Amino acid sequence: MNPDRTPAGDAFATFAISVLRLAGHLQNAGDALAKPAGQTSARWQVLAAADHAPMSVADAGRALGMTRQGVQRVADLLERDGLIAYADNPAHQRAKLMALTETGKTALETIQARQAVWANALGEILGKKEIAEATQTVMAALQAVEKQSVPEG
Numbered sequence: 001m002n003p004d005r006t007p008a009g010d011a012f013a014t015f016a017i018s019v020l021r022l023a024g025h026l027q028n029a030g031d032a033l034a035k036p037a038g039q040t041s042a043r044w045q046v047l048a049a050a051d052h053a054p055m056s057v058a059d060a061g062r063a064l065g066m067t068r069q070g071v072q073r074v075a076d077l078l079e080r081d082g083l084i085a086y087a088d089n090p091a092h093q094r095a096k097l098m099a100l101t102e103t104g105k106t107a108l109e110t111i112q113a114r115q116a117v118w119a120n121a122l123g124e125i126l127g128k129k130e131i132a133e134a135t136q137t138v139m140a141a142l143q144a145v146e147k148q149s150v151p152e153g
Contacts, residue, residue: 046098049098
């Protein structure tokens with residue numbers, strides 16, 4: 001226990017470390033799931049965002065919790081590889097909308113099929129009820145972290 005932290009602070013620190021460890025494992029698993037389609041987790045996330053609805057790079061960044069610049073870099077690579085195309089945005093002259101090409105749809109479908117098998121297996125191991133409860137906790141923590149400023153200095 002850190003002498004400057006309360007028991008609740010210690011509990012949160014342990015929770016945060018666990019979530020960060022999980023995020024790392026999920027990133028690695030995502031890369032492995034996306035690899036047969038020639039993609040990475042980051043590219044998969046942007047493909048999925050573009051498939052969800054026509055959205056700008058900035059919209060995708062907000063939805064994914066990534067910077068606009070990070071999404072732009074990935075989106076430009078996806079466009080270069082023919083997986084997305086930029087389309088005019090009636091709501092904003094300069095912020096183009098990302099749209100999947102047929103090649104992009106095929107890559108995303110390949111990844112999603114692999115992910116479904118993996119997610120189904122993990123869902124069976126962990127249980128639907130337990131996953132729903134954990135999701136509520138993670139969402140509450142996410143909202144709290146977004147509202148709580150980090151001390152300066």
